[in-house]
Amino acid sequence: MKFMLSNVKNSSSEKETLFHLFSVGVQKYAGRNLVVSDIDGSVFTFEDVHEVVTRIMLRLGAEGLKKGDKICVYAPLHIEAFFLFWAAMNLGLIFVPVDFSWPKVMLNKVLDQIKPKLLFCDQERFSEFSRGKGYGLRTILFDDAEKDHSYD
Secondary structure (H helix, E strand, O other), rough: OOOOOOHHHOOHHHHOOOHHHHHHHHHHOOOOOEEEOOOOOEEEEEEHHHHHHHHHHHHHOOOOOOOEEEEEEEOOHHHHHHHHHHHHHHHHOEEOOOOOOOOOHHEEOOOOOOOOOEEOHHHHHHHHHHHOOOOOOOEEEOOOOOOEEEOO
């Protein structure tokens, strides 16, 4: 059977967003497990993920990001990157993961081409930026929600 968009009965654009569909899932499955971290085994329910992603969305909005803006991740992909990806997708941001093993010359080329508004990285790469090797863009550290570690 072929799926045709004309078969979709609901034409409300609000109900066609991923955020809305996920919100419906949260209402239905709030306490059920959705994601398990491969790093430490932390379990996140639908409700947990919704809360974290919503907080990230608010933070990205506070940074002045708007639909079509690019954000870059220069770190090993992990659960926080997944949450960031989901938040970015909900806001219409373009999520660009960069292989963290690439040499700096490759990173420079990518950053020059995509011109992201924000760069997210882990502690190892963040240390490079905070020692004056930054790329002139706001860089945010993963893994520390308690403090606003960032480098412009």
